[in-house]
Amino acid sequence: MTPKPRRNSRLSLDDKALTKRASLSLPTVMTLESWKDIGREIALISDASTWWLGDWVVYGQDRYPDRYRKAIEETSLDYQTLRNYAWVARKFPVSRRREKLSLQHHAEVAALQEDEQDVWLNRAESKGWSRSELRRNLRAIRADREETTSPSILKLSINLDADQRRRWERAADRSNRSLDAWITETLDDAARSPRASSFPRLPAAS
Secondary structure, eight states, X not given: OOOOOOTTOOOOOOTTOEEETTEEEOOSSOOHHHHHHHHHHHHHHHHHHHHHHHHHHHHHHHHOTTTXXXXXXXXXXXXXXXXXXXXXXXXXXXXXXXXXXXXXXXXXXXXXXXXXXHXXXXXXXXXXXXXXXXXXXXXXXXXXXXXXXXXXXXXXXXXXXXXXXXXHHHHHHHTTXXXXXXXXXXXXXXXXXXXXXXXXXXXXXX
């Protein structure tokens, strides 16, 4: 769950915390509340940094279209990861971003229509879903839709001798159909016929 943001405040660590690239030093004595506050700030900065990077790349793309990629390559940042962040940042203007949700939450729904994005982000926010929980729920809905909309499949096995197969293949060729499509259409035509018997027969192909 993304840490709860502090509105209208800049993110920075408590003065008691000494930060370096590969370390965090804390005083020997500090209150539990101060220690917890520092942890919350670290979590917020970590979460916010993906949005910062996305917006940073968008700025470079817009203002230095011919030079921004080379500038990125001169840093230690991964270009493809930054492109992904920028894509999400463009999909969600600041006014549509949910502060209680991470950029990764937004990435999960970025390919949807805006109204669907809002529905799923609202659900994730109100239910306190992690990114993984949001993804699982999205997949479940997609699977249900595919099961509902996908045509049913019936597999048939037909025993043919060589002459029958050749006749049917010639008939399918004359109608510009594959053999499977010709058999399916012929059976369906027979089933639709008012004179169809309980066991419709495929027409003999000369």
